[in-house]
Amino acid sequence: MRRAMAAAAMVLVSLVLLPLPAAVEEGTLEVGFGERNITPKVDPKGKPVYLAGFGNNRKATGILDPLFVRAFVVRDGKSKVAIVSADLVGLFLDTVERVREKLPGFTYVVVSSTHSHDGPDTMGIWGPSPLVNGIDKEYLASVEQKIVEAVKEADAGKQPVKATIGSVKAPELLHDSRLPIVLHDDLVVLSFKEAKSDKNAGLVVQWNNHPEILGGSNKLISSDYVGYTVQYLKEKYSCPVVYLTGTVGGLMTSLHVPIKSAKGEELKDGTAEKTARYGELLGMRAVEAIDAAKPVKLTPIETRSSGVYVPLTNRNFLLAHQLGVLKRDAFEWNADPKKIVPLKGIIDLKKPVAMKTEVGYVKFGELEIACIPGEIYPELVLDKVVEKAEPGVDFPDAPREPAIYNQLKGPHRMIIGLANDEIGYIIPKRQWDEKPPFAYGKEKGQYGEVNSLGPDTAPIICQAFADLLSGKK
Numbered sequence: 001m002r003r004a005m006a007a008a009a010m011v012l013v014s015l016v017l018l019p020l021p022a023a024v025e026e027g028t029l030e031v032g033f034g035e036r037n038i039t040p041k042v043d044p045k046g047k048p049v050y051l052a053g054f055g056n057n058r059k060a061t062g063i064l065d066p067l068f069v070r071a072f073v074v075r076d077g078k079s080k081v082a083i084v085s086a087d088l089v090g091l092f093l094d095t096v097e098r099v100r101e102k103l104p105g106f107t108y109v110v111v112s113s114t115h116s117h118d119g120p121d122t123m124g125i126w127g128p129s130p131l132v133n134g135i136d137k138e139y140l141a142s143v144e145q146k147i148v149e150a151v152k153e154a155d156a157g158k159q160p161v162k163a164t165i166g167s168v169k170a171p172e173l174l175h176d177s178r179l180p181i182v183l184h185d186d187l188v189v190l191s192f193k194e195a196k197s198d199k200n201a202g203l204v205v206q207w208n209n210h211p212e213i214l215g216g217s218n219k220l221i222s223s224d225y226v227g228y229t230v231q232y233l234k235e236k237y238s239c240p241v242v243y244l245t246g247t248v249g250g251l252m253t254s255l256h257v258p259i260k261s262a263k264g265e266e267l268k269d270g271t272a273e274k275t276a277r278y279g280e281l282l283g284m285r286a287v288e289a290i291d292a293a294k295p296v297k298l299t300p301i302e303t304r305s306s307g308v309y310v311p312l313t314n315r316n317f318l319l320a321h322q323l324g325v326l327k328r329d330a331f332e333w334n335a336d337p338k339k340i341v342p343l344k345g346i347i348d349l350k351k352p353v354a355m356k357t358e359v360g361y362v363k364f365g366e367l368e369i370a371c372i373p374g375e376i377y378p379e380l381v382l383d384k385v386v387e388k389a390e391p392g393v394d395f396p397d398a399p400r401e402p403a404i405y406n407q408l409k410g411p412h413r414m415i416i417g418l419a420n421d422e423i424g425y426i427i428p429k430r431q432w433d434e435k436p437p438f439a440y441g442k443e444k445g446q447y448g449e450v451n452s453l454g455p456d457t458a459p460i461i462c463q464a465f466a467d468l469l470s471g472k473k
C-alpha cells in the first residue's frame with residue numbers, strides 16, 4: 001500500500017516536473033525531417049548486390065555515393081502525414097503496407113522511390129538472370145525498418161514553421177527519348193523556416209527525371225544525380241532536404257542531356273563527373289525556385305487514397321510472376337472490382353490476372369499532391385495526350401484519359417511518382433504501340449510497353465484518380 005502510494009506520489013511528481021507538451025492549435029503548421037542511410041554492404045566475397053535498372057546480372061563492385069531514405073512529416077494539429085523518398089528503383093505496395101503498420105497515428109503515409117538505376121534490386125526483376133529474383137530479402141527488410149526510423153525521427157523533430165513555394169521550368173535538364181516530345185519540366189521547391197527564428201528548417205524538391213546518368217555499364221552503388229542535388233542544397237541552406245521524383249515516363253531521362261563542367265567541358269553519360277554536375281545544376285535551378293518562392297498556406301490537411309486493380313497482360317511480367325521473380329499478390333481480373341478474387345499459388349495464364357495498387361491524394365492547404373503508383377507519362381499529367389492518334393498505334397480510337405493535373409484545381413501542385421508502389425510505365429492508351437506497323441514510321445516499337453502492366457493501365461489509373469478527387473471513391 002505504501003509502495004503504491006509512493007509510486008502514485010512519484011507519478012504526480014513526474015507529472016508536475018515533466019514539461020508539458022506544447023499545445024498546438026489546430027491549423028498550426030508543424031514540419032519535421034528525418035533520414036537514414038540505406039547503402040547496402042558490397043563485399044566481393046559476400047552475397048552479390050544486383051543493381052536495378054538496365055539489364056540482368058549487374059553486380060555491384062563498390063560504392064560511389066551513399067543511398068538514403070528521407071522523410072518529412074507535416075501536421076496541422078489534427079492530421080499528420082509522412083512522405084518518404086528512398087534512393088531506390090522502386091518499392092512495391094506490400095512493403096509500404098508493412099511500413100504503415102509500424103507507424104500508427106498517421107493519417108496517411110506515402111512511401112516513394114527516386115527510381116535510381118544504381119541501387120540494389122528491390123523489385124526482383126534484375127537478378128542474375130531473368131529467371132531468378134534479384135532481391136536480397138534481408139536488405140529489403142532493413143530498408144523497411146530504416147523508413148520507419150526516418151519517419152519517427154521526422155515526427156519527433158517537428159516544429160512550427162512558415163512555408164513558401166516556388167517553381168522554375170528546367171527543360172534544359174530533361175531529355176525525352178520517346179515520341180511525341182512532351183516534357184514535364186516544372187521543378188517545384190517547398191521551403192520551411194522555423195516560425196520563431198526564421199532559420200531554415202528544411203526543403204522539399206520535386207523534379208521529373210530518371211536518375212540514370214551512370215548508365216547500364218556502371219557497377220557502383222549510387223543515388224545517381226539525386227544525392228548531389230540534395231548535398232548541394234544541404235550545404236547552401238544548412239537544413240535537411242527531401243527529393244521527390246514525379247513524372248518519369250514517356251520517357252524523361254537524364255541520359256543524353258548535354259551537360260558541361262564548370263570549366264565548360266562537355267561531360268559524358270556514364271561518368272561520375274556528369275552525374276555530380278547534373279545534380280549540382282539541378283540544385284542551382286532549385287535555388288532560383290527558392291528565391292522566387294511565395295508564402296503558401298499548408299493547412300488544413302486532407303488525404304484520400306484508393307486501392308485500384310489493373311489487369312496484367314505483359315507476357316514477360318506474367319512469366320516472371322510464375323517463376324517467383326516478380327513477387328506480388330495476384331488477383332483474377334474482373335472489370336467489376338467487387339468480383340475480383342485473389343489467385344493462390346502459381347497463376348494460371350488461362351485466367352485474366354490483375355495486380356492491386358493504390359492512387360493517393362494529399363492536400364496541404366493550397367498545395368495539392370497527386371500520388372501515382374508508377375512511371376506516368378507527362379502527356380497524362382499535363383493533358384497532352386495526342387489529339388489525333390499517330391498512324392500505326394494499336395488503339396487509335398482509345399479515349400484520352402482524364403489528365404492528373406486537370407483534377408488539381410488549387411493554386412499549387414506537385415506529383416509524386418512511384419508513390420506507394422512501382423507498377424512500371426503508365427502509357428496513354430492511344431499511344432500504345434506494341435504491334436507492327438509502328439507509329440512515326442519506325443521499324444521497331446518505341447521503348448516503354450515492355451515495362452508496363454498493359455494498355456489499360458493508364459485509363460484505369462487516371463480514372464481512379466479522377467474518381468478519387470470527385471469523391472466517387
Ligand SMILES: [Zn+2]
Pocket residue numbers: 115210248375
Ligand atoms: Zn523507369
